Amino acid sequence: MLIKKNITFQLLINKSAFLSLLIDRLELNGYKGYDPAALLYTGKSKHVYDVIRKIRFSFVRKTTLSLISRFAYYFPNIYISLSNPDKVVYTKGLSLVLSALVENKLYNNNKILAHSLADKILDRAIPSSGLWGHDISYWIGNKFISNQTPNIITTYFALSSLLDLAEHQSAYKQIVKTKIKSALNIFPFIKSENNNRGCFMYTPHTDYHVHNANLLFASLLARCVSLDLIEKKYSDIVESAINYSLTDFKESGLYRYAGNPTPNNSIDNYHTGYILRSLHAIINYLPPLVTSDIKDFENQLFNYYCNTFIRDYVYKYPKKSPSVIETHSLSESIIILSLYGHKLDYNARLEYIDAINRTANMLYKPRLGYFINNIKFICPHIAIKDYTEMPRWSTAWMINALSRDFTSIS
Numbered sequence: 001m002l003i004k005k006n007i008t009f010q011l012l013i014n015k016s017a018f019l020s021l022l023i024d025r026l027e028l029n030g031y032k033g034y035d036p037a038a039l040l041y042t043g044k045s046k047h048v049y050d051v052i053r054k055i056r057f058s059f060v061r062k063t064t065l066s067l068i069s070r071f072a073y074y075f076p077n078i079y080i081s082l083s084n085p086d087k088v089v090y091t092k093g094l095s096l097v098l099s100a101l102v103e104n105k106l107y108n109n110n111k112i113l114a115h116s117l118a119d120k121i122l123d124r125a126i127p128s129s130g131l132w133g134h135d136i137s138y139w140i141g142n143k144f145i146s147n148q149t150p151n152i153i154t155t156y157f158a159l160s161s162l163l164d165l166a167e168h169q170s171a172y173k174q175i176v177k178t179k180i181k182s183a184l185n186i187f188p189f190i191k192s193e194n195n196n197r198g199c200f201m202y203t204p205h206t207d208y209h210v211h212n213a214n215l216l217f218a219s220l221l222a223r224c225v226s227l228d229l230i231e232k233k234y235s236d237i238v239e240s241a242i243n244y245s246l247t248d249f250k251e252s253g254l255y256r257y258a259g260n261p262t263p264n265n266s267i268d269n270y271h272t273g274y275i276l277r278s279l280h281a282i283i284n285y286l287p288p289l290v291t292s293d294i295k296d297f298e299n300q301l302f303n304y305y306c307n308t309f310i311r312d313y314v315y316k317y318p319k320k321s322p323s324v325i326e327t328h329s330l331s332e333s334i335i336i337l338s339l340y341g342h343k344l345d346y347n348a349r350l351e352y353i354d355a356i357n358r359t360a361n362m363l364y365k366p367r368l369g370y371f372i373n374n375i376k377f378i379c380p381h382i383a384i385k386d387y388t389e390m391p392r393w394s395t396a397w398m399i400n401a402l403s404r405d406f407t408s409i410s
Contacts (some may be wrong), residue, residue, distance in 0.1 A: 001010075003403065006026055006326070010309060010357060011334075011357055011360040011364075011402075012334070012353065012356070012402075012406060015402040018398070018402055019100075019106075019399060019402050021369065022360075022370070022371075022395050022398055022399050022402075023113075023399060025369060025370060025395065026093075026310075026391055026395055026396065026399070027113075029391065030089065030096060031089045031090075031093055031097075031391055031396075032087045032088060032089045033087050033088075033390060033391035033392070034080065034085060034087060034287035034388055034389070034390055035088065035136075035137060035392050036389075036390070036391055036393055037082065037134070038086055038087075038088055038136055039070060039072045039076065039079060039080065039085050039087045040068070040072060040138075041085035041136055041137060041138045041139070042085045042088070042136055043083045043085040043086055043366070044082070044083045044084055045072075045083045045085060046327075047066075048068070048071075048083075049065070049068075049139075052064050052068075053065075055193055056326060059207055073339045074279060074376065074384060075384075076373070076386045076388050077386070077387060077388065080388065086136070088135050088136055089120075089124075089135065090134055090135050090391070090392035090396075091121060091124045091132050091154050091157070091394055092153070092154050092157045092158075092396070093122050093391050093392030093395075094117050094120050094124075094161075094162035095121055095154075095157040095158045095160065096157065096161070096291055096392075096396040096397060096399065096400040097117060097396050097399050097400070098117040098118060098121065098161040098162075098164065098165060099157075099160060099164045099400055099403075100399045100400045100403035101113060101117070101403070102114060102164045102165050102167060102406065103164070103170060103403040103405070105149060106272055106403060107168055114165060114168075114367060115165075115169075118160075118161075118162060118165055118172070118399065120183075121158050121161065121162065122162075122175070124137055125158075125196045125317045126148050126149075126150060127375050128148065129150050129182060129186055130178075130179055130271060131150040131155045131179065131182060131186060131313055132150065132154040132158045133145075133146075133147050133148060133149050133151045133154060133203075134147060134149075134150065134151050134154055135147055135154075138200070140203075140206055140208060142179065143205065143206060145203055145205070145206070149185055149203050149204070149205060150183075150187070150203060150204060151202065151203055151308040152187050152200055152201070152202055152203070152213050152216075152217050153202070153212075153213055153216065154184075155179075155183055155187075155217075156213075156216045156217050156220050159176050159179060159180060159183070159220060160220060162175060162176050163176050163223065163224075163227075173185075173214065173227065173229060176224070176229060176290070176374050177224075177229040177230070179231060180220070180221070180224050180230060181230065183217075184221075184234075184316035185232075186204050187200050187201055187203075187204060187217070188200070188201040188204060188207075189201075189237060189240075189241075190207065190209070190356065191240065192244065196239070196240055196243050197240055197244040198224040198237065198240040198241060198243075198244055199244045199259070200213060200214045200217045200218070200239065200241060201213075203399075207262060208262050209244075209248075209256060209258050209259045209260065209261065209262045209263075210254075210257065210258045210264075211245045211248070211249075211256070211257065211259060211271075211275055212257070212271045212274035212278070214241050214244065214245055215241060215242070215245055215274070215275055215278035215279065215282075216274055216281060217241075217283050218237070218238045218241035218276050218278065219238075219277075219278040219279075219285070220241065221234050221238050222235070222238050222281060222282045222285040222286045222289075223281065223285045225238070225285070225286060226285040226286065227317050235286055235288070237288060238282060238286060239289050239382045242279075242282065242289070242294065244259070245259065245275070245292070246293070246297055248260060249297075249328055252265070253271055254267065254270050255267060255275065255301065255304060257271055262278055267308075267314055267317070267318055268317055268329070269305075269309045269314070269315065269316050269317070269329035269333065270316075270328055270329050270331075270332040270355075271333055272301070272304070272305055272308075272309070273305065273332035273336050274296070274332075276299065276301050276302060276305060276336065276340075277335065277336070277339065279294065279297070279298045279301070280298065280340075283295070283298065290395075299343075300338075302340050302343065305336060305354065306344075306348070308350070309329065309333065310333060310352050310355050311355065312358065313325050313355055313359045313362070314329055314333040314355050314356060314359040315329065316328075316329045317376070322376065322377075323374050323376070323377035324374055324375070324376050324377070325359050325362060325363065325374060325400055326363070326373060326374035326375075326394075327363050327371040327372065327373060327374070327390075327393075327394035327395075327397065328361060328369075328374075328393055328394060328397050330359050330360060330398070330401075331394075331398045331400065331401035332397070332401070333352075333355070333356060333359075333399035334356060334401035334402065334404065335400070335401050335404060337352060337353070337356070337406070337409065338401075338404035338405060338406055338408075338409075341406070341408065342408045342409055342410035344409075349409060350371065362375055363375065368387070369387070369397065369408065370389050370394070370395060371394050371398055372385060372386060372387045372388070372389070372394075373386040373388045373389075373390050373393065373394055374386045
């Protein structure tokens, strides 16, 4: 199915055509492709990084690593030709597509594909834990994380997609029930000195206090409590996770990536969206936990998201940062619109949708048949286009976004 180049681009109106096009493309490629992390940690880059990390002088080591990562970011097409990174199937990508196929009445026409994806996801679980890790080995700071290490984000998306499928095939609930209990035993929940705050760790071997990981997993627990897959007592852990992140946001004055004692002040579109969507899910699944403070915070964060990332285009970073548009952030903006669009007045909603359409018009390339990774605006008349096709990072996210229900804003 072709999308004509000269159409007036209306992404949401044409979403069915795009869904078919993008799913067919992933199927054709076997869900295999490049990913941002793969550019740096596979192929020739892996060997180069291994050598650089042995450099004794910290300044030289960090500077060299930074220069390589910046070159990969700004000139990915050249970098790929030089480094020959691996094309990999990513569990998260499979999970995003599975969740899409059971949304919005797509399931009846895609039953075989949905169950095939579920089998693939289950087959990719780490044998020792039954959970899921990132599909390539990577580094967090100076710590090496193998692909056999459970990762809370990948596990969240895998289990969420299986729970989505359980709405049509209840047998998957028992699978999730077993695995969520394993996850609670494996991923550390570190409490602060104030015992009513705590944060889930990204992996069993790291102590990085990442807000989106903390709240996404808390939202999965809330969902499991609501379905009686785990005991009601886990509501207390969900509440502690919310208290940790919301307290850090208030004290730092930032909706930042990670909080104390491992702060990271970086802010971007999709991680902010993850936080907002996590709160939305917790509020829906566990209403008894919801206080006026949480509702007020949710409204403030939605307003911040719109004012910060939705402008003439959908941007990846806040206004004072480099101007970048990308498919991943575009997808997040569509998901946020499906959840919160009813809160916008008519004119604000039109401006939001116009920003989506303008961004999609820039990122979708009919000749190639996919949404490219990103465009970086160096100055008003100079832009660097990253034409890399990324099945997990871009295509699967766009499929997931376009599968959402927009009847509340139509």
